[in-house]
Amino acid sequence: MAQSPDLNIDRVAELARLALTPEEKARFSAQLGSVLHHIEELAKVDVTGVEPTAHAFPISNVWANDVARPGLSVERALINAPAQRDHMIVVPKVVE
Amino acid sequence: MNYEAVIGLEVHVQIKTHSKVFTRVAAGYGHPPNTLTDPVVLALPGTLPVMNKAALDAIIKAGLLLGCDIAPVCKWDRKQYFYPDSPKNYQISQYDQPMCLNGSVEIELPGAARNIMGEHKKIPLTRIHLEEDVGKLNHHATDSLVDYNRAGTPLMEIVSEPAMHTAEEAFAYLTSIRNTMIYGGISDCDMEKGQLRCDANISIRPVGETKLGTKVELKNLNSISFVRDGIAHEIKRQLAVVAAGGKLIQETRDYDGQTGTSQSLRSKEMAHDYRYFPDPDLMPVHVDEPWKQKLRAECPELPFDKQRRLLADYQIPYTITSVLIPDRELSDYFEATAKLAGPGRAQAAGNWIANDLLRELGAAKLPLSASKVSPQNLAALVQLIDAGTLLNAAAKEVFIEMFATGDTPAVIVARRGLAAAPTDAGELEQWCRDSIAANAKALAEFKAGKESAINAFKGPVMKAAKGKANPKLVDETLRRLLAATN
Numbered sequence: 001m002a003q004s005p006d007l008n009i010d011r012v013a014e015l016a017r018l019a020l021t022p023e024e025k026a027r028f029s030a031q032l033g034s035v036l037h038h039i040e041e042l043a044k045v046d047v048t049g050v051e052p053t054a055h056a057f058p059i060s061n062v063w064a065n066d067v068a069r070p071g072l073s074v075e076r077a078l079i080n081a082p083a084q085r086d087h088m089i090v091v092p093k094v095v096e
Numbered sequence: 097m098n099y100e101a102v103i104g105l106e107v108h109v110q111i112k113t114h115s116k117v118f119t120r121v122a123a124g125y126g127h128p129p130n131t132l133t134d135p136v137v138l139a140l141p142g143t144l145p146v147m148n149k150a151a152l153d154a155i156i157k158a159g160l161l162l163g164c165d166i167a168p169v170c171k172w173d174r175k176q177y178f179y180p181d182s183p184k185n186y187q188i189s190q191y192d193q194p195m196c197l198n199g200s201v202e203i204e205l206p207g208a209a210r211n212i213m214g215e216h217k218k219i220p221l222t223r224i225h226l227e228e229d230v231g232k233l234n235h236h237a238t239d240s241l242v243d244y245n246r247a248g249t250p251l252m253e254i255v256s257e258p259a260m261h262t263a264e265e266a267f268a269y270l271t272s273i274r275n276t277m278i279y280g281g282i283s284d285c286d287m288e289k290g291q292l293r294c295d296a297n298i299s300i301r302p303v304g305e306t307k308l309g310t311k312v313e314l315k316n317l318n319s320i321s322f323v324r325d326g327i328a329h330e331i332k333r334q335l336a337v338v339a340a341g342g343k344l345i346q347e348t349r350d351y352d353g354q355t356g357t358s359q360s361l362r363s364k365e366m367a368h369d370y371r372y373f374p375d376p377d378l379m380p381v382h383v384d385e386p387w388k389q390k391l392r393a394e395c396p397e398l399p400f401d402k403q404r405r406l407l408a409d410y411q412i413p414y415t416i417t418s419v420l421i422p423d424r425e426l427s428d429y430f431e432a433t434a435k436l437a438g439p440g441r442a443q444a445a446g447n448w449i450a451n452d453l454l455r456e457l458g459a460a461k462l463p464l465s466a467s468k469v470s471p472q473n474l475a476a477l478v479q480l481i482d483a484g485t486l487l488n489a490a491a492k493e494v495f496i497e498m499f500a501t502g503d504t505p506a507v508i509v510a511r512r513g514l515a516a517a518p519t520d521a522g523e524l525e526q527w528c529r530d531s532i533a534a535n536a537k538a539l540a541e542f543k544a545g546k547e548s549a550i551n552a553f554k555g556p557v558m559k560a561a562k563g564k565a566n567p568k569l570v571d572e573t574l575r576r577l578l579a580a581t582n
Contacts, residue, residue, distance in 0.1 A: 015176075017178050055376070055380065062147065062379045063146065063152065064147070064149065066149060067120060068114040068121065069120050069122075070121070071122065071137070072133050072138075074129070074130045077131075077138060077244075086241065087129045088129045088242055088243050090239050090240075090242075091180040091240050091242055092239060093236070093239050093240050094233060094235070094240050
């Protein structure tokens, strides 16, 4: 499948925080290119008169009343954290 | 060349709900780190968001209070970005179908003096949408710590048109939004708790130019006075850059309220690309007329409308209304007291509230709701003074005791023997005669038409009466005697 000219694999990788090797870039460019190609096919369908929708089912107003219930203990909440300190998750420094 | 500043504000208001916006774990401030989480907040695999009806009610109410058009249908979108404050790597927000469109915020600019009402104007709004708040990062020397308690708290973003031109207008705008949200019970808007946050977009352009100049986004305006100071500082900075022949660049700057300076935030990223798309896990919301009607019926009178009404109905000075109005409970308390006190006594009631009650509450660090002085008791105190039963100095003592004990003024007056003495008429008349005889100068002045000279006679009479004479009676007696004196 040909690569889509609209696809900037470096930009996509950066937005996804992925460090790709040149081989991966080539492989994923081809794969994503075929996805984009499929979208182009869909874009050819005449949808005149069809109302845009975000969902397939005509369901709306699904909600719950504002009644709080207990959540996770801090121990449970942090059980999968790679590192923690003072009951908080340790992450790399994100500001200078 | 003359320049004008153009300012638009993005104001974030946390909605006061019991549970979070898309899950039912409790929302709140000041809890130990990571104790307000559940699988949805932490974005654990397989979890699904469920909307909070109260958050929807609140944003619709906010829109109604600010005169917005409420969208008949709106949806939810995912705003994608990688940052540790958002465990899902996206924030649920509203992109192209916000809940509220248009509307405006009435503001009041500073008057010529503290006791004069300033100019009012309306700042148009672009939109209000609902989203989820994100977690809080605590930055340390070598790492950052994440607390997800705040993540998922319902958050409204109120976006103004770029329609303000001075830091004062921005300050007035934020103040008005805060008062309105507090009146509506939508948020407590405590900036220290992050319940109200503000970013400002600021640019300058030559006067007469209609195109917007290069905009600078100012962040971290985390108190209302920092908003004013930060914007004033940024306008000055931009004018200085242009005056020096420089060129403004589009950037985000961080304002430091402590030092009164701002600095550019280094941005390693390209322009943001949030790749919004509809959230498939959340269904759209349809708002029909009955729903809006129900919420409209719950909307309180707006702060400025209430102020205009208090001025007109109770004939109280503007200064008192400007103390009462920002606090809905306090202004309700005033109205209850003024009604009970009766016609002509509203200003006295207002003075007691604005001066004495607020002073005592402040000293005791108590909210109004904890005050032992009921509107009934305060109204009774005002009536006792008006009737001459209680002198001002004694009334102050009575009030302090009312505040401490919650007793009625009548009970305190009786217990402490503070009533103006039902003076023996003959004795009072003699004191008045003595006072007039002892002050020939004041007598001459009074006879010459200087009305206020009568006050000079009152001191000695009060002294003779040990402060307990009925001031009305003293005044009447003096006038009668003066009229008969040559």
